[in-house]
Amino acid sequence: MSVRKRLTEKALGVGQKAVERFFADEQRAMKVAAAVGKVQQGKRALEKRQEGLMRALQLATRSDFKSVGKQLSGLKRRIRELEERLDALATERRP
Numbered sequence: 001m002s003v004r005k006r007l008t009e010k011a012l013g014v015g016q017k018a019v020e021r022f023f024a025d026e027q028r029a030m031k032v033a034a035a036v037g038k039v040q041q042g043k044r045a046l047e048k049r050q051e052g053l054m055r056a057l058q059l060a061t062r063s064d065f066k067s068v069g070k071q072l073s074g075l076k077r078r079i080r081e082l083e084e085r086l087d088a089l090a091t092e093r094r095p
Contacts, residue, residue, distance in 0.1 A: 023029045047062075054061045 023032070051061045051063065
């Protein structure tokens with residue numbers, strides 16, 4: 001086993017033990033879970049407000065980009081299908 005791999009495994013083991021000790025206290029674990037929940041709520045609220053502001057300024061939002069990306073993927077797939085059909089037709093007509 002290489003030195004790098006041993007050091008990585010040792011570091012992961014130490015990190016895992018530290019996390020286990022940290023969350024061993026149930027009250028601490030509950031406080032951390034509550035804090036994470038609050039952060040997630042805040043993030044969702046920020047994203048919602050950001051999207052509203054972007055729409056008010058008539059700028060594209062993240063959801064707009066996702067939607068356009070999906071449409072573009074569908075168009076690319078359709079182009080490939082049509083190209084394949086054209087190639088098939090072209091090879092059928094060759095003597």
